[in-house]
Amino acid sequence: MIPLTQLDDVLRLDLPQPDTDAIEAARARQAQLTKPPGSLGRLEELAEFMAGWQGRDRPRIDRAQALVFAGNHGICAQGVNPFPQDVTGLMVANFTAGGAAINQLCRVAGADLSVIALDLDRPTADFTTSVAMTDAECLDAFNRGAAAVDRDADIVILGEMGIGNSTVSAALSHAIFGGAPGDWVGRGTGSDAEGMARKAEVVAKGVALHAERAPLQILAALGGREQAAICGAVLAARAARIPVMLDGYICTAATAPLHGANPALLDHCLIGHLSIEPGHAALCEAMGKRPILSLGMGLGEGTGAALALGVLRGALACHDGMATFAEAGIGPG
């Protein structure tokens, strides 16, 4: 069904479920490993999660794919960002040259990084006066995101870059989850208090204009191309039953319309890192997700997801490599 021919096809996707037999087998193995039950905490949960989605009781990560999507945003015309829009393209060049944080963190974590710049010379429209994207533009970005997923990956980690996209994220979060506009607005890349107030006004105006729309139409009306591409990648991974590691606030907010359409669309997604953007904690809570790391970061690019991949590798290494009580000749076995 992917590539989609209309946005509402998302609602009709066949959603593969985790393999409950593999989860049970992984849980049974965890209980036999040489450690007190539960003492590896989140690592045990992660091993079982990966077992379910990969459909094997000893999940593994031979191939980790990192995808970073970049886009430009018409909302920048409202003066919501202290940096010029051409920084998006310059940072894409930096990714390509290997000079950004995400390059270093992918190398350390053993992930293959691809950067997909989405029509940077054609920013979306200003969502305070019209929809940011037509349905066709949104679908195109969605399908390009979906097409980028390597069906042989064992995990896909997602990130983004786009000057102005913390304002886009606040608008998506506010439109899907309510609250006050200011609840979802943070400093982003270098905004001061005045800039944050301006962002909240812009978010309020955009959401007032588009809030009556259904969640997937909200993605088109308030989102950007990288947000649509992230949604596409999330669902293409789901179709192949590949688990996904989302990054921080921008990346999580990109999937808010999917959550609004059907929370189960995100069942295969982890969140790598709790952003310092104040809206992220509320977003994670609203989506019922617990980020793996909390290191005071707020860079985006997929950096939090790449760091969390190291924890995930540790979880699977313990699950696969530890001796059982019986093998070690210790008590409970």
Add this chain to the structure above:
Amino acid sequence: MIPLTQLDDVLRLDLPQPDTDAIEAARARQAQLTKPPGSLGRLEELAEFMAGWQGRDRPRIDRAQALVFAGNHGICAQGVNPFPQDVTGLMVANFTAGGAAINQLCRVAGADLSVIALDLDRPTADFTTSVAMTDAECLDAFNRGAAAVDRDADIVILGEMGIGNSTVSAALSHAIFGGAPGDWVGRGTGSDAEGMARKAEVVAKGVALHAERAPLQILAALGGREQAAICGAVLAARAARIPVMLDGYICTAATAPLHGANPALLDHCLIGHLSIEPGHAALCEAMGKRPILSLGMGLGEGTGAALALGVLRGALACHDGMATFAEAGIGPG
């Protein structure tokens, strides 16, 4: 001065300080890297911390040494643990055979693991009736811990194993930092509510017997061999200006007597993971340390420190490998 000839020599150690020029140079570099200032959060702090202790503006980890110390405890005679004491030796055999969690996590994090079993056939004495170790026994364990440190390591990560040592940790924490005995007692390895009440009683009794002693004498009176060895390793690393990553509750509590003697003794120490043992958060706060990870783990062995090594590697990779604004031709440069 190490090996020490008496415990109180700790108070007379020459303490190398971090290289403030290297810290300043690292901070200046961080400000030029292609990211908003501060957006790598804790990673930036870690890079500067490592720069200071390694004395170079581009700190690195070519050699990570992991040391796990194991000991047995006379306090087990008081029935504070549901597992028999021979599990300590069986787990040491498991470490040696490569079957424990710490083996897998060291492999993932790129750390060389050494396991040092300290006279497992000679448990310390029961601290409710006498000192756990004579000064000579404590010194011997301290010096063996110090001798285990590789002076060429770029970081030393520390862990432990010892049935009964969560009770020992509660006693050390209570003796050094006060509060109520129950504040420092948790489930450890499998204690129920009744077991925890028993542990709190035993802690109260031991601390009442020995609390008038100076901090380093408290180490001998209430600690075990692995605790003394951890203190020795911490100070041998300090003498060589090698940063140290402590693990969780047991490992942190082992250093509480050093903090009691002089908090500056621990300036070169990070804490890898916030344990689920309830006393750990209070201990970290009392020592002014913020653990890097919080993943609901409570296994010990150095597992939290080994996982945090992955984050530290990420921090240094960003610091060393990222392009500056000038190199990337982006604005602020």
